[in-house]
Amino acid sequence: MEQFERARLDSYFTRIAAEFTSAAPPASLLVTHLLPERPSFVRAVGTISALRAVLPKPKSIDTGARREVERFVQCDELSRKAFTDPEACLDYIESRVAGEPVVLLDVGGYFAPALDVLCDRFSGRVLGVIEDTENGHKRYAERDKLPCPVVSVARSPLKDPEDFLVGQSVVFSTEALMRAQGDILNGRHALVIGFGKLGSSIARLLHAKAVQVTVYDIDPVRRAQALSQGFSVARDHETALTGAGLVLCATGAVSLLREDFSALRNGAYVATVTSSEDELDLDGLPAIYSRTRAGDHVTRYQTTGHYFYLLNDGNAVNFIHGASVGPFIYLVQAEILAGIRLLTQGDLAPGMHEVGATDRATIAATWLHYFNR
Template identity: 30%
Template sequence: MHIQSCGTAIDVNFKDVGSDRDELLQATKKILQKQLVGQSYRLIILQHILPDTVTFLRMARNAGINVAKVFAKPNSIHKPSLETLVDEGFAVSCLDYGEMEGTEVLDKAILQEHALAVQYQEQLVCVDVGGYFCEPLRRLSPKKLPNFKGVVEVTTFGHNRYSAKVKYLAHPVISLAKSPLKNAEALIVGESATLATDLILRENGYLFVGSKVGVLGFGAIGHSTAKALRSKGHLVTVFDTDPIKRVAAKLEGFGVSSSKQDLLGNCDFVFSATATRAVEVADLKHFQNGLVLVSVGSKANEFDIDGLVDAAETAAIDSDGISCLTYAGGTKLKVLRMGKAVNFHVQSCPDEVMDLVFAETVACMATLSTDLPKSVLSELSDESRKEIAAKWLQRGTYERN
């Protein structure tokens, strides 16, 4: 594999990817030891390639899980972590979004690994961050995959994709998207997005103080982003397509826009955390001149970047900084990181918080193999989540160097 061409690397100053980080995933280790003992698993995982991913995959392997294939998610590949995984013998594939979603490469991976799972009497499970196995699950017949137990989906974006196709899915999916344990990650992501935006603007000579800031989407990440922005002194206004969430924002003291167009036309910055395509070329006519767009989450899907660039008369592109677009009539638009999630500009989420996510992922794997979910798209039981929370609270204090 040619690492140099493997996706878009992120330049984050992580301390290291050494084995001492194992101490930060204590709940995950306990759940692995308790729930997967005596089971033979083969794992296909599509994941961000970050230091905590290295730690998790090492733990999984040490617990006896056959980590068969690792698909690196584009735009969140930390090169030293990638190199470590390859050096340690993990089979890492780096695909762009077109290959993952426009071909049957994931179908083939499931079929190939299932054949080996049958041969070695293993149970095959996929872990997904974004709903990329949704179409393969729709296409592949369960009759031909008796050892395939299903998919664990980690993200809201992925949950929405599976939910939209749920009547066509013949294999079970357990989602972490609405888990209260995963809310801890969302809280940190909002803080990271605010910090990263400030850093990018400072690196380019701009201030980020006392601004009129809009937040599109008031789910877990949008909520945490709005709170983080307000804590830094910004005037925050929210819009969500769900009126119940707009009520929640109003009751927390945030300004609430009547429409997305109103938000785009009255803010200096707009942070988008909808897990959908939120800003289209058709919205250009509503933009406040000089608007800055910021994506929060895990995929570059919030804005129609190609359309916005094509519609511009001039475009100065900086893929990891500030891209400046100018339109007919002189309207100017700035986009941070070309629409890629800004939170990955810094260490988005500490390992100790990811411990909750990884532990629940493991518990979901065990549930798929030992307690078949009653519905195609389901969640982990409250009892299992309470067990994870208790183990996480019992973790020891890790002395950092």
């Protein structure tokens, strides 16, 4: 990022932070993709809250960004396994924000398994959670009862541009890795598993590249939507896998179980839009499969008579090339800052909530002032 671009970004976040500063800022813990442009957002979080630690997503850490962030706030290790243990999660929260009112800024539902224990036994007070992703939204929304407010920006209209551009970046990175192997998209039947915001974007972009696309989704409503948009819709999982030369997993849940891998056609490429631990049951893959590096970010899985390729070790394929969506990501980050103020006001009941339309309009107008050049 050029110096003048960083100055403009910092100015934007200074204005957004001024708009959403609270009279009594809470403490905060921030889970985030620590990408090159992220320090400006992290500083903004620290402006409107007492930011105690940043927990970078393990597969998306830019070394330079981490060094910059560590100059003004501590970075801690983030692990899905550790945060699934409520006692371990509670111990961590106590070590960073004991006795304080705290807002948990999440990306992917990391705090969801321990939320009851945190709200019941934490020495301070959990004001609430702000969740950024559809995957995380589902982790919180599927609970019968939430012990605190959860503000989700996952389904905000301000996130629609990001979702579309993430789909573009996934297709770009997938095609780049395939071309490095001497393969191309054209002539290769693609299967998109999951027809949510990202899956539908990916399907449309592949179709625009003259790729034959089949969609599979467990939700019959989404299958009907895919059919109405001109896509072939698979009746069952296994048949869809058998015919696909490219499989893109975009569910936010486990797309491929151990028994599914054997159904992949020889030479198929598999890519995901999120982490391998969310989308793929790689630990359950039979030991008869050997793994060899076939190229940069490409692993060949093979056994007698069968082989397939896994891109980026099953992690979000677009992060290989920076996963950039341009300045549109700053719309979502600003809404996260608005969510902090919303939780700090303290009048939200336990359950799922969204930032209001007035705040979204303010964010959009400010963003247009800075980035509609």
